[in-house]
Structure formats: structure tokens, C-alpha cells
Amino acid sequence: MLSFFRDGFYQDLLILLIVTIIVGAVFSQGIAWAIDTYFGDTLDGMIGEYGEYDLVLHIRDEAKEAALRELERIGDQSFPGYKLNQTLTIAGQANFFFGLPAEFRTKEVLESITSYFGAVPGLNGYTLMVEPSVLIRGVHPSVRQELREQLEDLPGVKFTVRDGANLVIVLDSEDSVPQVTKQVQSLLKQYQILELRFPMGFEVDTQLVGDQALAILANQLGAKNRYENVTSAEYGEDLDAFLKTLVEMRDFLTSYASKVLITPDPQVRLAVGERILFAEPSDSKEEIIVEVTGVFGELIEGMIVQGQPVQSTDKLVQSGYRYLGDGSLGEYVGEVTIENERYRLAYAIDESLRLLEELEELAVQASEAVANGEAVLTTFQEALMQLEVLQVQMHQLNEGIAQGDSKASGEQFLVSLLLNGLFQTLAQAAIKTGEGSLDSLQNLDIEEMRQSLLGISEQIANVQAIDVAAIIQQIGFVRDTLPDLRDEEIGQSIRLINTYLGGQVIPGERIQILVRGSHLDEKELETLFRSELDNPYLHTYSTSVGMVNPDARGEIFRILKEVRSIVAGMLSIIFTLVVLVLDHATIFSTLKFLRSCEKPIKRRFLRIFDPLFLLGGVVGSIILTSVYYLSRAQIPLVTLPVVLLLGFGLGVLVVVFAERFSPVHSMEVMAGQSLGLSNVQIMREVVIPPSRPGLMNLLNRWKQQF
Amino acid sequence: MLDIKGLHKHYGKVIALDEVDLQVHKGETVVIMGPSGCGKSTLIRCVNRLTEPDGGAIYFNGQNVLGLNSVELQGLRRNMGFVFQQFNLIARLTILENVMFHLVLGGMDRDEAIVLAKEALAKVGLESTWERRPHELSGGQQQRVGIARALVTNPELMLWDEPTASLDPILVGEVLEVMEDLVKNTGTTMVIVTHEVSFALRVAQRVVFMDQGRIVEEGSPQKVLENPQSEIAQLYKKLLAS
Ligand SMILES: Nc1ncnc2c1ncn2[C@@H]1O[C@H](COP(=O)(O)OP(=O)(O)OP(=O)(O)O)[C@@H](O)[C@H]1O
Ligand SMILES: [Mg+2]
Numbered sequence: 001m002l003s004f005f006r007d008g009f010y011q012d013l014l015i016l017l018i019v020t021i022i023v024g025a026v027f028s029q030g031i032a033w034a035i036d037t038y039f040g041d042t043l044d045g046m047i048g049e050y051g052e053y054d055l056v057l058h059i060r061d062e063a064k065e066a067a068l069r070e071l072e073r074i075g076d077q078s079f080p081g082y083k084l085n086q087t088l089t090i091a092g093q094a095n096f097f098f099g100l101p102a103e104f105r106t107k108e109v110l111e112s113i114t115s116y117f118g119a120v121p122g123l124n125g126y127t128l129m130v131e132p133s134v135l136i137r138g139v140h141p142s143v144r145q146e147l148r149e150q151l152e153d154l155p156g157v158k159f160t161v162r163d164g165a166n167l168v169i170v171l172d173s174e175d176s177v178p179q180v181t182k183q184v185q186s187l188l189k190q191y192q193i194l195e196l197r198f199p200m201g202f203e204v205d206t207q208l209v210g211d212q213a214l215a216i217l218a219n220q221l222g223a224k225n226r227y228e229n230v231t232s233a234e235y236g237e238d239l240d241a242f243l244k245t246l247v248e249m250r251d252f253l254t255s256y257a258s259k260v261l262i263t264p265d266p267q268v269r270l271a272v273g274e275r276i277l278f279a280e281p282s283d284s285k286e287e288i289i290v291e292v293t294g295v296f297g298e299l300i301e302g303m304i305v306q307g308q309p310v311q312s313t314d315k316l317v318q319s320g321y322r323y324l325g326d327g328s329l330g331e332y333v334g335e336v337t338i339e340n341e342r343y344r345l346a347y348a349i350d351e352s353l354r355l356l357e358e359l360e361e362l363a364v365q366a367s368e369a370v371a372n373g374e375a376v377l378t379t380f381q382e383a384l385m386q387l388e389v390l391q392v393q394m395h396q397l398n399e400g401i402a403q404g405d406s407k408a409s410g411e412q413f414l415v416s417l418l419l420n421g422l423f424q425t426l427a428q429a430a431i432k433t434g435e436g437s438l439d440s441l442q443n444l445d446i447e448e449m450r451q452s453l454l455g456i457s458e459q460i461a462n463v464q465a466i467d468v469a470a471i472i473q474q475i476g477f478v479r480d481t482l483p484d485l486r487d488e489e490i491g492q493s494i495r496l497i498n499t500y501l502g503g504q505v506i507p508g509e510r511i512q513i514l515v516r517g518s519h520l521d522e523k524e525l526e527t528l529f530r531s532e533l534d535n536p537y538l539h540t541y542s543t544s545v546g547m548v549n550p551d552a553r554g555e556i557f558r559i560l561k562e563v564r565s566i567v568a569g570m571l572s573i574i575f576t577l578v579v580l581v582l583d584h585a586t587i588f589s590t591l592k593f594l595r596s597c598e599k600p601i602k603r604r605f606l607r608i609f610d611p612l613f614l615l616g617g618v619v620g621s622i623i624l625t626s627v628y629y630l631s632r633a634q635i636p637l638v639t640l641p642v643v644l645l646l647g648f649g650l651g652v653l654v655v656v657f658a659e660r661f662s663p664v665h666s667m668e669v670m671a672g673q674s675l676g677l678s679n680v681q682i683m684r685e686v687v688i689p690p691s692r693p694g695l696m697n698l699l700n701r702w703k704q705q706f
Numbered sequence: 707m708l709d710i711k712g713l714h715k716h717y718g719k720v721i722a723l724d725e726v727d728l729q730v731h732k733g734e735t736v737v738i739m740g741p742s743g744c745g746k747s748t749l750i751r752c753v754n755r756l757t758e759p760d761g762g763a764i765y766f767n768g769q770n771v772l773g774l775n776s777v778e779l780q781g782l783r784r785n786m787g788f789v790f791q792q793f794n795l796i797a798r799l800t801i802l803e804n805v806m807f808h809l810v811l812g813g814m815d816r817d818e819a820i821v822l823a824k825e826a827l828a829k830v831g832l833e834s835t836w837e838r839r840p841h842e843l844s845g846g847q848q849q850r851v852g853i854a855r856a857l858v859t860n861p862e863l864m865l866w867d868e869p870t871a872s873l874d875p876i877l878v879g880e881v882l883e884v885m886e887d888l889v890k891n892t893g894t895t896m897v898i899v900t901h902e903v904s905f906a907l908r909v910a911q912r913v914v915f916m917d918q919g920r921i922v923e924e925g926s927p928q929k930v931l932e933n934p935q936s937e938i939a940q941l942y943k944k945l946l947a948s
Contacts, residue, residue, distance in 0.1 A: 003776055598758050671794035673756055675808035675855070676784035678776070685811065690798050706799055706807045 004591060008680035012703065013587070016696050020579050020623055023695060025630030028571035032564040032631065039560050045087075047553065050174065051131040052083065053097040054105060055113060063122025064094040070120045071096060078116060079104050093124060105130065105170075107159040128163045131553070132174040134181050136167040136188070139546040142230035142514050143191055147546070150187060156180050167546065184548050191545040192515040193230070194522060196529060199537050203509040206231045209533065210511045216532045217513070221520070228514040250497045256342055257490040258309060260290050260302035262320060264334040270300055275323035276333055289323055290336060291491065302336070303494065304487035309338050313347045316340075342482070349479045356472050363463040370457040377450055514545070562634075569633035576624040576647060580654040582694030584619055585661035588612065588654065590687050593664045594679075613652050620651020662691055707732040707895055708753065708863065713762035715748055715919075722748040723759065724919035730863075735889050735896040737906040737927070740916035740938055746899040747791075749916070750865050753897070754786045755779060766863070784812060787856030787864040787894075791871050793848045795840040795855075801827065802836035805855045812859075826858040827851070830884045846877030850884055857888065864888075866898040878902070885909070903946045907931060915939045 005013065047053070059067040068086065075082035075098070083099030100109065109116070113126055139147060144167065148160045151169055156176030161168040171180055196213060198204050210229035218224040264270055276290045288307035292300060309316055316338040322330030485493075522542040530536050591612055624647030625640070627633075638646075654661065664687070672682040688700040708730040715723040722745045730736050738746050751757040753764060755771065764771040766782065774782060795804050806823035810816055827836065830850035840848050849869055856864060869885065870878040882905050889896060889909045900906060906913055907927045914924040915938045922936040934940040 007776060597756065665797070667790065667792055667794040668796050670756055671790065671796065671855075672808075674754060674783060674786075674788035674790075674794075676780040676782070676859075677808060677811055678780055681811050685807065686796060705810060706803050 004594060004679050007678045009683050012680065012683065012699070016583065016699055017619070017622060019699060020583070020695055021626040021630065024572065024575045024579065024623065024627030027575055028568045028627060028631035028633060031571055032568040032633075035567055036560060036564050039563075040557075043553075043556060043560075047087070047129070048083075048085065048097055048099070050553065053085070053099040054110070054128065054130045055098050055100075056127045056129055057096040057098060057117060057120065058124040058126060059094045059096060059120065060122035060124055061089055061092045061094050064089075064096075066121040067094070067096065067123070071098065071117075074116060074120070107161055107170075110161040110163075110168075110170075128161065128166075128168050130161070130168055130170050132171040132177055134169040134171065134177060134184055135549040136169070136184065136546040137549045138165050139167045140191075140193055140230070140512075140514070141165075142228070142512075143545045147187070151184065154180060154183050181548055188544055188546055188548065189519070190516060192519055193543045193545055194513040194515050194520060194525065195541040195543060196511040196513070196533075197539045197541065198509045198511075198535065202535060202537050204511070204535075206509060206511050210513070212533060213511060213513060213529060216529065217515075217525075220528060223517070226516045228516075229511065230514045231510065231512045246497055250494055253485075253490050253494050253497075256485070257494070258304055258338050258340040258342070258487050260304060261337045261339075262290070262292070262300040262302055262334050263337070264298070264300055265332060268331070268333045270295060270333060275305070276302065276320040276336060277323040277329055278318045278320060278336070288318075290320065300334075303491045304338070305491040305495070306488045308486045308488065309340070311343050312340070313344045346479060346482065349475055353472055353475055353479075356468055356475070359463070360468040363460055367457065367460040367464060370453060370460060373453050374450070374457075377453065565632065565634035566636075568631040569628060569635035569638060572624060572628040572631055572633050573646065573650075575627055576620060577650055577654075579623060579695065580616075580620055580650055581661045582692045583696035584616070584651075585654050585658045586664075586687060586691040586696065587683075588616055588658035589662050589664045590669065590683065591615075592658060593666050593669060613655050616651035616655030616658075617648035618651065620649070620654065621645075621647035623647060624650065665690065707734075707767055708897070709763075709765040710749075710753070711763045711765075713749065713752060713759050713764065715745075715752065715757065715759045715761075721919050723752070723762075726762070726916075726919070726921055728914065728921065730895060730897060732862075732895055733893050734911050735898065735909055736912045736914060737910035738897065738899045738914045738916060739901065739903070739906065739942055740922075741941075744916045745919040746916055747867050748919075750867050750897060750899055753863075753865055754783050754788060756788070784808075784859050785861050785863070787859065787861040789849070789852050789856050789864070789866045789869045791868040793840070793845075793852040795848060795851055797840055800837050800839055801832065801843070801851050804840065804851055805858050808855075809858060822858055823854070826854040829857065829888070830854045831880070844877060845873045846880045849873060849877075849881050853881075853884060853888070857892075857894070861894065863895045863897070866896065866900070868899050868901065870900065870902060903931070903942050907946070915942070 057067075057071070064086065068084075071084055075084060079100055081101035082104075083097075085097045085099075087095050087097060089095070110128065110130065113128075117123060117126065136147075144162065148162075148167065151157055151160050151167070156172050157180060158170045158172055161170060169180065169184065171177060196209075207229070210231050214224075214227050214229055217227045262270065262276065270276075270292050272292050272295055274292045276292070278288050286307040288309055289305050290302040291305045293303045294301040318336050318338070320333050320336040322333055324330045520542070522540040526538070526540040529538055529540060595612070621644050625643050628643050668686045669682055672686040677685070684700055684703050685706055688697055689704055689706075691697055708728070710726060710728040713723050713726040713728075715721075724745075726745075726749055728736075728749070738749065740746055748757055752759045753766075753771070755774075759772065762772075766786075769782070771779075771782060796807070799807060802820065802823055805826055806816075806819040809819035809822060814822075824836070827833065830853050832847060832850055832854065835843065835847065840851065843851070853869070866885070870881050873881060882902060885898075886905070886909055888894070898906075898910070910927045912924060913927045913930045915922050915930070915936055917936070917938045923930060923934065923939045930939055931943050931946060934943050
């Protein structure tokens with residue numbers, strides 16, 4: 001096989017390989033570079049060139065026109081020479097890039113962005129992107145000031161700007177970014193936040209226990225001044241609020257559930273978590289299962305976890321038995337009392353509703369009564385007035401009888417007698433009430449009576465004016481909105497909240513200790529704190545006081561570079577395969593044909609380790625490896641041996657399928673042989689010219705004579 | 707001039723040539739005949755080593771053909787014209803180029819090569835179709851180009867492997883005519899594999915019959931075809947008679 005190359009074709013092959021490698025490297029790097037440039041330009045278009053803009057203002061999309069006008073106004077007024085660019089709208093939010101003129105790029109301006117831009121319509125917030133800068137994220141408030149002072153003393157640092165929990169370190173020049181980044185990192189390493197977390201239900205007085213913790217540290221490790229209790233209330237505010245709500249919720253549900261008290265049999269020991277079943281399911285048909293939630297000496301509390309006791313405002317007393325896992329009854333444990341505030345509440349509401357309805361009726365009746373009373377009074381008054389007139393007449397008559405006519409007739413005497421009698425009868429009623437005579441009737445103060453009647457009537461009217469119906473409706477509504485939870489549902493909810501609060505899912509109270517200097521091992525300290533603070537549930541964690549963040553642009557470009565390397569790698573592989581198929585398959589298939597005319601190989605080892613496969617493998621390996629490294633390709637996990645092997649594999653593969661990729665024109669080759677052409681001439685004049693267009697075909701044009 | 711001794715060739719289990727001995731003298735025209743698959747092509751291709759024999763020896767003008775290195779072999783081949791059954795022309799080249807390109811590649815001046823090629827083409831009766839490509843020609847014309855290509859180097863020995871076997875019967879005549887003309891007018895030594903019995907009778911000085919990789923009978927055509935000894939020769943005699 002070597003003789004095939006000996007008469008000159010090896011030169012062609014060598015040149016082909018070199019050119020292939022160069023072209024391959026240029027090709028894959030070129031495409032990778034194009035990707036680079038394309039994305040780079042796109043990025044620049046999006047976020048401006050380095051240092052062009054200082055902040056991004058996030059504006060609600062619908063307000064962006066108004067915002068633009070306002071931003072221009074602010075710019076003209078406060079920052080003459082500003083730059084403004086509106087770029088992408090993402091998720092309903094327009095982003096305005098605002099560049100401050102150099103003289104305004106100061107700490108003072110950058111820290112009072114809100115006072116300048118706060119009134120921009122639709123402003124949803126802003127992001128500082130001053131460049132060149134280094135960003136520290138999540139700076140712990142306890143060290144912020146201290147850190148800022150140290151940072152501003154670093155060479156290359158212009159000033160620092162606080163941006164929420166972040167700290168932006170503005171630099172003099174882009175060149176000092178790596179050096180400042182390194183220094184900031186070592187500065188941050190001087191601090192550590194040691195956090196002690198207490199699960200819910202084991203909350204502690206953070207000041208007190210914090211001081212104890214400091215003392216423990218000082219005792220154990222010395223250097224008292226290194227530690228500081230920096231537990232801050234603002235830290236984790238939302239979480240705290242949420243946890244508090246959960247606790248409130250649990251308390252509410254607890255008070256709402258049926259109270260279960262167990263009076264245990266003296267011989268019985270009950271533990272929290274045990275379940276108790278009632279002998280017979282009383283009136284309700286369901287089984288009721290109670291779980292013990294607390295044992296306080298003789299007092300044992302429980303909670304219904306299954307079933308619903310009969311609705312009753314009275315205490316329900318039942319004999320309880322241990323509940324065995326299989327559903328059967330165990331030993332007698334004691335009397336179980338179930339009281340339900342919920343039913344009592346509902347009962348109370350129902351009662352008050354009834355009362356209200358009656359009150360309304362009463363008011364109507366009362367007002368009718370008052371009206372009646374008034375009518376009686378009027379009649380009474382009129383009667384009295386008539387009585388007065390009659391009395392006067394009677395007086396006159398009596399007097400007339402006595403004086404005027406001494407010789408009064410018998411008729412007159414009779415009349416007088418009758419009248420007196422009548423008067424007496426009339427006065428009878430008055431006599432019965434205690435007054436002796438008509439005079440006492442006259443003494444009644446009708447007007448006062450009328451006034452007080454009027455007062456009553458007013459009060460009744462007031463009662464009637466109250467919209468009792470509305471009150472009834474509202475109270476009814478309250479009753480309806482009382483959670484319609486079954487006891488078992490309440491029980492389950494409480495259990496759920498307890499697992500949530502009690503577990504490690506959400507930390508309970510926490511104590512934060514700022515540690516200066518060398519780093520402490522928080523896991524070792526956990527054991528120490530657990531024993532010293534006598535709290536087996538506490539956990540210790542260690543966090544840093546801030547994280548140096550690569551700036552967004554740098555990060556994007558790093559990713560871009562990675563993508564570029566991967567693309568270059570993929571292209572190298574594709575390129576190698578294409579070149580092998582277009583060019584080398586022709587050589588391989590010709591070699592295969594020529595070998596078939598020769599004496600068959602006798603040596604077994606050569607039949608297995610076919611030198612043609614070796615050739616293909618080596619060629620593939622050389623091309624892929626060279627192109628891969630020249631194009632600065634890098635695919636994760638693809639190391640040099642992998643590349644070599646991959647190239648080899650591709651080469652062998654192409655050898656195997658060489659005739660499929662590039663069939664030999666065997667008759668033409670034979671003609672060439674019979675005409676006394678050398679192998680290199682056969683390749684150049686017979687085989688390559690009609691082969692697939694490729695590098696080999698192209699290069700061959702220089703050598704080809706026909 | 708050509709001395710083949712104990713030539714042996716097998717393809718796997720198939721024995722294509724089995725201890726073949728053959729001598730060809732200068733200026734002689736030898737026709738090899740035999741049934742399909744008897745090893746004629748293999749034999750003739752071993753002469754210029756288009757096929758490598760497994761054993762035996764070939765001498766050409768006293769030169770050990772099987773011992774030649776590749777450069778020497780190329781020289782030898784230039785001295786042996788070979789005409790293929792399938793013509794084996796280079797499809798992308800014109801007729802003229804097909805006939806001259808190996809001259810140029812062999813170091814001859816282009817103009818000189820063109821002159822020689824045109825001469826050769828004239829000898830086979832193709833004077834005007836030089837710029838055409840092989841697929842534009844008839845089979846007979848293509849084979850004549852193949853013949854011109856073989857004889858343009860003015861070889862000492864011409865090897866023909868069934869030059870008319872893949873031709874239309876109508877076109878066979880024109881090729882045989884050219885061949886006969888060449889045999890009679892050039893005096894070149896020829897080894898011709900063919901099934902054309904009457905042609906053999908006319909041009910051959912010696913006829914060789916092969917069967918299953920072996921030479922079964924040889925002699926002057928008159929002698930062999932009139933008084934055939936082997937089965938094969940008898941078959942060919944019948945063929946001639948019909
Ligand atoms: N390249 C090859 N690989 C395997 N077997 C072959 C090859 N060439 C020829 N043979 C076999 O060798 C034997 C001789 O073949 P060869 O071509 O010499 O016969 P031939 O007499 O020329 O026949 P034809 O008249 O068909 O051309 C045949 O059995 C053939 O199948
Ligand atoms: Mg044959």
C-alpha cells in the first residue's frame with residue numbers, strides 16, 4: 001500500500017492535509033468569530049458600549065411615552081449632555097438606558113437616583129450599570145459602612161455606591177477590574193456571618209441568647225472583639241411575617257377546633273401522638289379518633305383527627321380506648337371530654353338573631369301602645385274639661401237653690417239631689433284611685449303625662465329606626481362565614497402547619513454573629529452551641545457578608561466565548577467529516593480497488609489491523625485534532641485523547657464506507673495502469689478530476705495536465 | 707518474446723489459472739479462445755500485471771516481468787498495448803486527449819503527441835471526431851479509440867481482451883476490420899482473446915484453447931479447427947460450421 005504513495009502522491013496528500021487543516025481552522029474559527037461579532041454587536045446595540053450608560057430605568061410599557069418625555073426633561077434640566085436610549089421591552093417592561101455625563105457620574109448623584117427619577121411615570125425600578133465597576137451583592141448591613149470605607153481606600157477605586165443590598169464599586173479604569181476584584185474578594189474573606197437558627201417553637205430572645213453565644217465563642221476561642229451580635233430585625237422580614245401568620249392561623253384553628261380533654265385512668269400512661277378511639281360511636285355514625293397533643297401532668301389535651309362529634313353545645317363525655325393500628329380497640333384509657341366552642345358560638349349567634357327579631361316586634365307593639373295611650377289621654381282631658389263645666393254649673397245651681405229662691409220648690413230640690421248623685425257616681429273612679437274628690441282629678445298633671453308619653457314614643461321610634469333587618473342579615477352572614485370545617489379537617493390542618501413550622505423547611509428565629517478574621521467552622525460550632533445553649537434543635541450556618549459578582553457584560557461575554565468554543569468544536573468535527581467524505585474517501589476507495597488487484601494479504605494480523613484503516617484513522621485524527629486546536633475549539637469533556645480518538649473513528653468510518661461516498665471508476669483506473677501511468681498520475685489525471693468537488697479536487701487543478 | 711511458465715492464480719477457492727505455460731514469438735498473432743470463466747482474461751491481464759499472479763513466471767524479451775519494480779513496470783506497460791472489452795476510455799477527456807494523454811504524461815511534447823494521436827486515430831478510421839467525448843460515440847467508434855490509444859505508443863506487444871464482445875453485432879465488423887488491418891500491416895506481436903472463430907481463422911498464426919484455467923489445446927488454426935482434440939476445440943469447430 002505504501003508503494004501507492006511512494007511515486008509522488010504522498011506530496012499531494014501532505015499538501016492536501018496542510019491546506020485542509022488551515023482551511024478547517026480558518027473556517028471554524030471564522031464562523032465562530034462571526035458568531036462572536038454578531039452577538040457582540042447585538043449586545044452592544046442592546047446595552048450600549050462599555051461605560052456608555054450608567055443606569056437602566058424599568059418603565060411600564062404603557063407609560064413609556066410619558067416616561068420618555070419626562071426623562072428628556074430631567075436630562076435637559078439636571079444632566080445636560082446625557083445619553084438616553086430605549087431598548088428592549090421585556091415582559092411588559094420597557095428599559096431605558098440613561099448615560100450620565102462624566103461630571104455627574106458621582107456618588108451623590110448615583111445614590112439619589114430616586115430623587116431625580118422617582119417621578120418618572122410608570123417607573124418600576126432601576127438597575128445601576130456604571131462601568132467600569134465591581135459589584136458586591138447582598139452586602140450584610142452590619143458591615144456595609146465599614147466595608148465601604150475600606151473599599152474606597154483601595155487603589156483604582158473611585159467611590160462606592162449603595163444600591164439596595166448591593167454595593168457598586170466604581171473604578172477609575174477598566175484595567176483595574178481584575179485586581180480590584182481580587183482585593184475585594186480577599187477583603188470579604190475577612191468577614192463571616194455565623195447564623196444560629198432555632199426551629200419554630202424554639203424561638204429565643206435573640207438579644208439574650210445572642211449575647212450568650214458571643215460569650216461561648218469568646219470562652220472557647222478567645223479574641224472577644226472578633227464577634228458581634230448583628231441579628232437584625234429587617235433581615236428576613238417577609239419570612240417572619242409569613243411565619244407569624246402561620247402561627248396565628250394555627251392558633252385560630254386550634255381555638256376553633258373541639259377541645260378534647262382526657263381524664264386518664266390512673267394506670268394509663270398516655271404520650272403525645274397516641275390515638276384514642278371511642279367505644280361506641282355515640283349518636284354519630286362515624287368513628288372518632290383523638291390524637292393526644294399534650295400531656296401536662298394529669299391534664300391531657302387532644303385533637304380530633306378523624307370523625308365529627310355530634311353537634312352539641314354541651315360537653316360530650318365518652319369512654320376512650322387506645323386505638324390500635326389495625327383499627328381495633330385497645331385498653332380503656334379514661335374519660336374523654338369534648339367541648340366545642342364553635343357550636344357554642346353558632347348557638348349564641350342563633351340566639352341573638354332570635355332576640356333581634358323579637359325586639360323588632362316589640363318596638364312595633366310599643367309604638368302602638370304609646371299611640372293608644374295618647375288617645376286615652378286626650379279623651380280623658382276632654383272628659384275632665386266637661387266635668388269642670390258641669391261642676392261650675394252645679395255650683396251655680398246649688399247656690400241658686402240655696403240663696404235665690406228660699407221658697408225652693410220640691411222640683412228644684414229633686415233636680416239638685418239628682419245632680420249631686422250623678423256627680424258622686426262620676427267621681428267614683430277617682431275615689432278608687434285614692435283621690436277623694438273631683439278636685440283631686442283636677443289635680444292630675446295631664447301635660448306632664450303627655451310629655452313623658454311623647455318621650456317614650458320617641459325612644460320607641462329610635463328603636464324602630466335601627467335597621468334591625470340589616471343587623472340580622474349581617475349577623476346571619478357572620479354565622480354563614482364561620483369556617484365550615486370538620487374537626488378532622490382542622491386537626492389535619494394543624495398537624496400540617498406544625499410540621500411546616502417545626503421542621504427545618506423554614507428557619508425559625510435566628511441569631512447572626514459577625515465574625516472578623518479567620519474563618520470558623522460552623523459545623524464544629526454547631527455541636528458546641530447545642531450543648532452550651534442546651535438546645536439540640538439549633539443549627540449553625542455560615543454565610544459571607546457579600547458576593548463579588550462578575551459584571552453582567554463580562555458574564556455575557558464569558559458565556560459567548562464558551563458558545564464560540566463549542567461551536568468551533570462542532571464545526572471542526574463537521575468539517576473533518578465533510579473533508580474525509582469529499583476528499584479522502586476517493587483516495588481510500590481507490591486504494592481499496594488497487595489492493596483488490598494485488599495478491600491477497602496473507603498475514604493474518606494485517607487482515608485484522610488493516611493498514612488502510614490505520615491510514616484512515618490517522619488522517620482523520622490529524623485533521624480533526626489540528627483543526628480543533630487551531631480553531632481554539634473547546635467542548636466540555638472533550639479532551640485531547642477524545643479528540644484524537646474521535647478523529648480516528650471518523651477516519652475508519654469513512655474508510656469502511658469509502659466506495660459509497662466515492663465510487664472508483666475502476667475501468668478508467670485500469671486503463672491508466674495499462675497505459676503505464678504511475679499511481680500519482682492515475683490519481684491526478686484519472687481518479688481525482690471526476691471526484692466530488694472538494695479541496696483535493698481544487699488543489700489537483702494545479703497539477704492536472706488534462 | 708513472451709514466455710509464460712507455470713502461471714498460477716486463484717481467487718479464494720476459484721482457480722482461475724492452473725499452471726499455464728505459453729510462448730509467443732515476435733510478430734506472432736496468437737488467439738486465445740475458451741468458454742466464459744476459463745481464465746482467458748486473467749491470463750492476458752497477468753502479462754502486464756493488471757492482475758498479480760500467485761505463482762509462476764513471465765518473461766518478456768528476457769525480462770522477468772514479475773520481478774519489476776513499479777517504475778520498470780510502467781515502462782513495460784508502455785511497451786504493451788492493452789485493449790479492453792469495455793473500452794475503458796476516460797469519460798471526461800476528448801477522443802484526442804484519450805489517445806494522447808499518456809504520451810504527454812510519459813514526457814512527450816504535447817504537439818508531438820497530438821500528431822501521433824491523430825495518426826493513430828487515422829489508422830482506426832477516426833479522422834474527424836477528435837473533440838468529441840466518448841459517450842458521444844458509438845460502441846464501435848469507442849473501441850476504435852481504445853485501439854488507437856493502445857497502439858499510439860507503438861508497442862511491441864498488443865493484448866486484446868475480447869475487444870468486440872460488448873459490441874452490437876453490426877458494429878463488430880468495423881472493429882474486426884481495423885484489427886485485421888493492424889495484424890496485416892504492422893507486424894506487431896498480438897495476443898487476442900476473442901470468440902470470433904472466423905476472425906481467428908483468418909488472422910491467427912496460432913490458436914490456444916483454454917478450459918478451467920488450463921490450456922487444453924493449441925496449434926495452427928487450420929490444424930486445431932479441422933482436427934480438434936479437446937472438447938472445447940470441437941465445440942468451436944461446430945460453431946464455425948454453423
Ligand atoms: N477479481 C476477481 N475476483 C474473484 N474472482 C475472479 C476475479 N476475476 C475473475 N475471477 C474468476 O476467475 C475465473 C476466471 O475469470 P476470467 O475473467 O479470467 O475468465 P474469462 O475466461 O475471461 O471469462 P469471460 O469470457 O467471461 O471473460 C472465473 O471463474 C472468474 O469468476
Ligand atoms: Mg474475460
